[in-house]
Amino acid sequence: MKNTFPSFAGLDLLTSAVLVLDAQGGVLFANAAAESLLDSSMKALAQQRLTDLFLNGEELLEVFHQAVAHQFADKRQDLTLERAGRESLHVHSIVTALDNPEMPVLIEFRENVQQLKLDREERMLDQSKANKELIRNLAHEIKNPLGGIRGAAQLLELELPERHLKELREYTQVIIKEADRLQTLVDRLLAPHRFPHIVGDVNIHEVCERVRSLIVAEFPQGLTIQRDYDLSIPEFRGDKEQLIQSVLNIAHNAAQALAERIRQGDARLTFKTRVVRQITLAKVRYRLALDLHIIDNGPGIPPEIRNRIFYPLVSGRDGGSGLGLTLAQTFVEQHLGVIECESRPGCTDFRILIPLP
Numbered sequence: 218m219k220n221t222f223p224s225f226a227g228l229d230l231l232t233s234a235v236l237v238l239d240a241q242g243g244v245l246f247a248n249a250a251a252e253s254l255l256d257s258s259m260k261a262l263a264q265q266r267l268t269d270l271f272l273n274g275e276e277l278l279e280v281f282h283q284a285v286a287h288q289f290a291d292k293r294q295d296l297t298l299e300r301a302g303r304e305s306l307h308v309h310s311i312v313t314a315l316d317n318p319e320m321p322v323l324i325e326f327r328e329n330v331q332q333l334k335l336d337r338e339e340r341m342l343d344q345s346k347a348n349k350e351l352i353r354n355l356a357h358e359i360k361n362p363l364g365g366i367r368g369a370a371q372l373l374e375l376e377l378p379e380r381h382l383k384e385l386r387e388y389t390q391v392i393i394k395e396a397d398r399l400q401t402l403v404d405r406l407l408a409p410h411r412f413p414h415i416v417g418d419v420n421i422h423e424v425c426e427r428v429r430s431l432i433v434a435e436f437p438q439g440l441t442i443q444r445d446y447d448l449s450i451p452e453f454r455g456d457k458e459q460l461i462q463s464v465l466n467i468a469h470n471a472a473q474a475l476a477e478r479i480r481q482g483d484a485r486l487t488f489k490t491r492v493v494r495q496i497t498l499a500k501v502r503y504r505l506a507l508d509l510h511i512i513d514n515g516p517g518i519p520p521e522i523r524n525r526i527f528y529p530l531v532s533g534r535d536g537g538s539g540l541g542l543t544l545a546q547t548f549v550e551q552h553l554g555v556i557e558c559e560s561r562p563g564c565t566d567f568r569i570l571i572p573l574p
Contacts, residue, residue, distance in 0.1 A: 232497060234326040237315075242267040242281055245320050249495040249504075254306065254326060267324075272299040277310065277324075284314040284322045295329065356403045363403070367396035419455040421507055422446055425488045428464045432486065436472050439479035445489040450507060453573050459548040464511065466541035467556075467567045471513035474565070478515060487512040498555050498570055505573040506554075510566055518560040526558065 225246050228235045234251035236244055244262045252258055255270065267281060268274050280292055291313040298306040311325040370392040377385050429442050471486055478484035489510040496506045518526060527546045546556050554571035 229495070231325075232495065232502070236262075236267075236324045236326075237320050238267060238281065238322045238324065239319065240285060240321055242278065251326070253494045253496075254328070256303065270298075270300075272301060274298065277312075280310075280312045281322055281324075284312050287314050290314055359399065360403050363396050363400055367393055367400075370396070415456050415458065416454050417457060418452045419457050419460060420452050421450060421460075421490055421509060422448070424457065424460050424464055425490070425509075427461050428468050429488065431465060432468055432472055435469075436479060436484075439482045440472060440475060440484040440486060443485060443487040445487060447490050447492060450490055450492055451573060453507070453571070455552050455571070456548070459551065463545040463548040463556075463569070464509070466545040467511045467569075470541055471511060471515060471565065471567075474515040475513055483514075485514045492573065493570070496570065498553065498572060499550075501553070501572075503572040507569070507571045507573055509569040509571075511569075512564065512566045514563055515565055517562040517565055518558070523558075523560060527556070 225237060225248070228246070228248040229250075231248060232250055234254040235246075235248045236251055237246040239245050243266050247255070247259050247262045252262070255262065262270075268278055271277065276294075277296065277298070280294070283289060283292070291311055293309065293311050296306075296308055296310050298308060300306065306326070307329045308326040309329055311327075313323045313325070315321055315323055370389045374386060374389040374393075377389070425444070425446070429444070432440070432442060468486060468488075472479075472484075475484040475486070487510070489512065491508040491510075493506050493508045494504065496503055498506065527542050542556075549556050549569055549571065552571045554569060557568040557570070559566045559568075
C-alpha cells in the first residue's frame with residue numbers, strides 16, 4: 218500500500234505519527250510511527266476511516282472537515298484520544314490541508330510524553346556514565362588498602378600470645394571477615410568492566426525461559442509466572458549470559474518484592490515480548506527493537522527511591538546490596554539498549570529495549 222505513494226516514503230523517517238486521508242476520511246497512508254502508535258498495520262488501517270480509530274474522534278473529525286474545506290492551512294491542538302480496550306493517547310495533533318482533492322488532509326500526532334521521555338532517558342544515561350566512572354574509581358581506591366588491612370590482621374593474629382589467643386582471635390577474625398565482605402562488594406562493583414563481552418546469536422525467549430526456571434526453583438509455591446511471547450522476534454547478536462543476568466536480576470528483585478503475595482498465594486510475574494518500530498534509543502534511531510517487559514503485581518517501588526533505583530548501592534529491601542539493577546542496566550547498555558521502569562501499587566513494569574537487526 219505504501220508503494221502507491223512513493224512521495225510519502227520520507228515520512229517513514231519521522232518519529233511522529235502521520236496519517237494521510239482521502240476526502241471521506243479514509244486512511245490512504247500511515248507511516249511506521251503511526252502503525253506503532255495505533256498498534257495496527259497499514260493493511261488494517263487502510264480499511265478504516267478516521268471515525269473508526271477513536272471513540273471520541275468528533276473534535277478531530279470536525280477539524281478534518283474544516284481542512285477539506287480549506288478553512289485553514291494547518292491547525293494544532295492537544296487531544297486525548299480514547300480507544301476501545303486500550304489506553305488513551307495524549308497527543309499534540311497538527312492537521313494540514315493539502316492541495317490534492319484525492320488526498321486532501323494530512324494529520325500528524327506527537328505524543329506529549331515523548332519529549333519528556335527522551336529528556337529523562339538522556340539524563341539517565343549521563344547519570345549512569347558518571348555513576349559508573351565514580352564507582353569504578355572508588356572501588357579501585359578501596360581495593361588496595363583492603364588487602365593491607367586483611368594482611369595486617371593475619372600477621373597480628375600470628376603474634377597473639379598463646380594464653381590470650383582464643384579471646385583476641387575473635388577480634389582479628391572480625392577484621393578479616395569484614396575485609397573479605399568488602400572485597401566481595403568491590404568485586405561486584407567492578408564485575409561489568411572485568412569480563413569480556415562475548416557476542417553470539419541470542420534468542421530472547423531462551424533467555425526468559427532460563428530465568429523462569431531459576432525463579433521457579435527458588436519460589437516453587439505461591440508465585441505464578443506468565444509468558445506472553447511474540448515468537449516472531451528474530452535472533453540478534455549479543456552476550457547471552459549478560460542478558461540472562463540482567464533479566465534474572467530484575468525478576469529476582471520482583472519475586473522478593475512479592476513476598477507477601479507469595480504467602481497469600483496470588484503473586485504473579487509476567488514475561489512479555491514484543492517488537493517496536495522506529496524507536497530512538499540513546500539518541501540513535503532504530504527501525505526495529507526488542508520490547509521486553511518484566512511485570513509483577515507487588516507493592517510497587519517506594520516513591521522516595523523510584524528515581525534512583527538504577528544508582529549503585531540504592532536498595533528498597535533490607536539487606537539488599539543495591540547492585541542488581543545497576544548491573545542489569547550496565548549489561549543492557551552494552552547491547553545499545555535501555556531499561557525503563559513504571560511502578561505503582563499492584564503493578565511494576567520493567568521494560569528492556571534493545572535494537573534488532
